[in-house]
Amino acid sequence: MSIQSPTLNVSILSKDASALAEEIANAWPQSHALNICQAVTTSEQINPDEVEVLLADPNLAAEVIDQCTGLKWCQSTWAGNAPLLNLDKSDYILTGVKGVFGKLMREYVFAYLLQYARNIPAFAQNQNHQPPIWEESPRAPLTGKTLGILGAGSIAQALIPVAKSFEMKVISLSRSGQAVDGFDDVYVATDLLKFAQEADHVVNLMPDTPATTGVLNQAFFGALKPHSVFINAGRGSAIIEDALLNALDNGTLQAAVLDVFTQEPLPEKHPFWTHPKVVVTAHTAAVSSPEDVASVFVANAKRYIANEALLYQFDFNKGY
Known part of the structure; x- marks a missing residue:
């Protein structure tokens, strides 16, 4: 008898929320249960009480993350994460996007x-x-x-x-x-x-x-x-x-x-x-696509479910 894995509840806060949700759903393995409980484009739209795993643009996440008391892991959509690293909150795992830029x-x-x-x-x-x-x-x-x-x-x-x-x-x-x-x-x-x-x-x-x-x-x-x-x-x-x-x-x-x-x-x-x-050039040197970000998130989510160390973790003390 197979054992059903626990459902991963994911909140998405990004200007590309809809595209990210679609890419993740397409790439998600059938062996794991996924629930994208909210996918929104502004911090005003998100319910912080539902946030456990957050996939977010760090500038938007910074506006609401202090209210996310149940947050365990935030996967940023950016390589750099100054908006989050500059905050006092550090009781969660923060990972960035690498390997696509x-x-x-x-x-x-x-x-x-x-x-x-x-x-x-x-x-x-x-x-x-x-x-x-x-x-x-x-x-x-x-x-x-x-x-x-x-x-x-x-x-x-x-x-x-x-x-x-x-x-x-x-x-x-x-x-x-x-x-x-x-x-x-x-x-x-x-x-x-x-x-x-x-x-x-x-x-x-x-x-x-x-x-x-x-x-x-x-x-x-x-x-x-x-x-x-x-x-x-x-x-x-x-x-x-x-x-x-x-x-x-x-x-x-x-x-x-x-x-x-x-x-x-x-x-x-x-x-x-x-x-x-x-x-x-208006901050366009290496703009990630929703497909690239989703691939990094899915790879890390598999590790998260398996209780393995996540890739591209930030050290809040070092700032990178």
Whole structure:
């Protein structure tokens, strides 16, 4: 005689609630009982008394999670979870989404690195000029250059194969400075300026923690090479904005591609919008799909039912 497994009661709080519910139902194993007791798009719609397992956008969850006294596990739909980690409540398991962003981040980072390496905007300007201009534009190939990545996690590691295909050296900076396969060098966080001096182009993928807030300052940007392209796809809080603008204005940095900001949406009057050396991409570098999030949730839910350790857990003390 088979033993029926207990029903997993799941609440969904996300802008993609309906799509997530559908994807989870389609992927859910028949051997386990599932009850999606609520799937809503705003915190006002959720009943916190019913919440035991929560799949949620962390910005929405942060508005109601203090009221969820029965919460045991929250699966976030994001990779970073600052809205929840910044709260006092920590008597539950918090897991994030990993393993789905690397391919998207590869496209994003190298789309812009190649744009500047091949000087694509110059050819577009020449073509649109009247009369059109037939001339060679200055280029700065990626071959032989050093790509510096702030962070050494799974998303950072996903950039390595593409960088190596362009015969780039790849260095990283992490809190521990421990060696990671694929990186030519890994710097400890206290060697930030040495890292900056070594890199030709820099991608920030650091998490949002007290230790990373404001670390990309005047000294950091001043240590970069004048031909450097700086890409921020980590968190806006890492940057001292005035320091970045000064570096761009002073010619100590070629360009900045910015996907994340301290305040989002970026205010209409912010100087980043109109600066000729800044590209703004509105937090779209690596947007997960409901299918991707559902696959991570279902894999973790199976572990939850089996009383196994969940994947991608956050440490509330460390902030990541």
